[in-house]
Amino acid sequence: MANTSTKSRSEAITERKMKKVMHEFKEGELKSSSGDKVRSRKQAIAIGLSEARQAGGKAPPAPKERQRH
Secondary structure, eight states: OOOGGGSOHHHHHHHHHHHHHHHHHHHTOOBOTTSOBOOOHHHHHHHHHHHHHHTTOOOOOOOOOOOOO
16 A cells, blocks of 8 residues: 555545445446446446545545536
8 A cells, every 4th residue: 555644634535435446347346326327437447436425535526516507
């Protein structure tokens, strides 16, 4: 694991969650909320950031639903 003394606690939480989720994705074990296997790298990243936010990690805010004019 990287030296976490220079990172904040929330950054360490985010890093740990992202590593876990990406490992599951690479092993083919990551599942979406519907139970289907995740096949997209972008979807895996979104799941990792979402889990990090829920765990109190520092992550960019989720994109707002696109507004239609």
